[in-house]
Amino acid sequence: MSFKPANHIQDLQYFGEFGGVNPSISDSSTYTFLSAKTMFDTFEGNADGCYLYSRHSSPSNLYLGEALAAMEGTETANVTASGMGAITSVLLQLCQHGDHIVSSRTIYGGTYAFLKNFTPRLNIETSFVNITKIEDVEAAIKPETKVIFCECVSNPLLEVANMQALAQLAKKHGVKLVVDNTFTPLNISPYKFGADVVIHSLTKFINGSSDTVGGVICGTQEFINQLRSVNDGACMLLGPTMDSMRAASILKNMRTLHIRMKQHSKNAHYLAEKFEADGLKTVYPGLKSHPSHNLFKSMMNEEYGFGGMLTIDVGSLEKANELMELMQKRNLGYLAVSLGFYKTLFSAPGTSTSSEIPESEQKEMGLSDGLIRFSIGLDNDIERTYQMMKACMKELSIVD
Numbered sequence: 001m002s003f004k005p006a007n008h009i010q011d012l013q014y015f016g017e018f019g020g021v022n023p024s025i026s027d028s029s030t031y032t033f034l035s036a037k038t039m040f041d042t043f044e045g046n047a048d049g050c051y052l053y054s055r056h057s058s059p060s061n062l063y064l065g066e067a068l069a070a071m072e073g074t075e076t077a078n079v080t081a082s083g084m085g086a087i088t089s090v091l092l093q094l095c096q097h098g099d100h101i102v103s104s105r106t107i108y109g110g111t112y113a114f115l116k117n118f119t120p121r122l123n124i125e126t127s128f129v130n131i132t133k134i135e136d137v138e139a140a141i142k143p144e145t146k147v148i149f150c151e152c153v154s155n156p157l158l159e160v161a162n163m164q165a166l167a168q169l170a171k172k173h174g175v176k177l178v179v180d181n182t183f184t185p186l187n188i189s190p191y192k193f194g195a196d197v198v199i200h201s202l203t204k205f206i207n208g209s210s211d212t213v214g215g216v217i218c219g220t221q222e223f224i225n226q227l228r229s230v231n232d233g234a235c236m237l238l239g240p241t242m243d244s245m246r247a248a249s250i251l252k253n254m255r256t257l258h259i260r261m262k263q264h265s266k267n268a269h270y271l272a273e274k275f276e277a278d279g280l281k282t283v284y285p286g287l288k289s290h291p292s293h294n295l296f297k298s299m300m301n302e303e304y305g306f307g308g309m310l311t312i313d314v315g316s317l318e319k320a321n322e323l324m325e326l327m328q329k330r331n332l333g334y335l336a337v338s339l340g341f342y343k344t345l346f347s348a349p350g351t352s353t354s355s356e357i358p359e360s361e362q363k364e365m366g367l368s369d370g371l372i373r374f375s376i377g378l379d380n381d382i383e384r385t386y387q388m389m390k391a392c393m394k395e396l397s398i399v400d
């Protein structure tokens with residue numbers, strides 16, 4: 001039977017303390033105990049259902065975490081203040097001084113900078129590999145390797161990682177497969193293919209209204225307990241805690257995620273086909289020309305399509321900038337980083353979200369100057385949007 005992540009989210013029921021249809025927001029940083037013994041037990045991690053202090057956990061954060069765990073099919077989840085708060089906590093929990101990480105070389109710029117510039121200070125080294133070449137990934141694994149890290153669909157090149165093959169490799173070598181699934185929530189469920197930990201930046205599609213940052217770590221109860229440990233848990237001790245008010249608002253936005261993802265995918269697929277037919281170099285996993293089209297198809301939860309992200313290459317940074325400025329002027333979207341908004345967002349990754357990656361490495365991984373990354377919006381009339389975008393491209397002699 002196919003995996004139905006939205007059903008799992010909708011099957012959860014939480015009520016507010018006066019029967020409200022939304023759960024009450026926990027407006028407290030600390031919690032009283034009726035007995036000193038229970039407080040002690042809670043510190044020791046032996047008092048299930050008791051709250052101690054909101055950096056550790058809070059009811060609102062647990063509600064959101066459970067909805068996200070239901071989506072990914074994991075035992076549980078821990079929400080964090082940002083996607084980077086989730087990524088850094090997981091990697092620092094799994095790796096210590098002397099350990100090694102094998103990471104995809106096409107990843108979010110912040111994650112790349114963390115692995116390239118920050119973790120070496122702790123003597124944690126990373127080998128960056130072409131994640132689509134399983135033999136390259138295996139060749140990079142050393143006795144010190146603890147983690148294989150990748151994005152399910154990568155930023156910004158939209159390379160697709162083979163979850164099953166990577167999970168098998170991870171098992172074979174006794175390392176953890178950690179997957180950032182920010183680009184494809186609901187579309188792909190990495191945990192069901194054997195990923196050990198699934199991370200999201202909630203800032204993007206899941207919250208979907210570009211009004212907050214947030215993150216989540218989905219995994220086993222054992223791993224989430226480790227992250228929350230008062231003695232040596234990265235989430236507890238580094239303090240990337242989400243505020244309860246935000247957890248409540250993100251949970252409410254999550255109620256419409258399945259509808260939004262379908263519309264993002266439908267619109268992106270439509271534009272990708274049109275752009276490609278117009279002769280533009282277009283990358284979208286839903287196109288047959290995408291090198292991993294069949295792989296994506298084999299992993300996807302079908303009803304959600306191929307996602308809302310696409311790229312085109314217009315030849316030069318100058319043209320890319322002209323086009324983005326003109327499209328913004330015509331109200332077709334915003335020249336902005338981030339993704340998953342109702343409005344289309346576009347940026348040139350080489351000079352923005354991937355600028356942490358040195359130019360020579362950008363070239364090697366195929367990140368060209370003229371690349372524009374689109375997060376396609378929820379436009380009701382995507383045909384009209386296409387006609388207007390095409391008019392911009394004609395005006396700038398990008399297409400005939």
Ligand SMILES: *Cc1c(COP(=O)(O)O)cnc(C)c1O
Binds near residue numbers: 110111203214
């Ligand atoms: C935005 C993003 C992040 C970082 O998330 P924040 O919420 O901004 O900290 C990580 N991974 C991917 C793929 C992203 O797009």
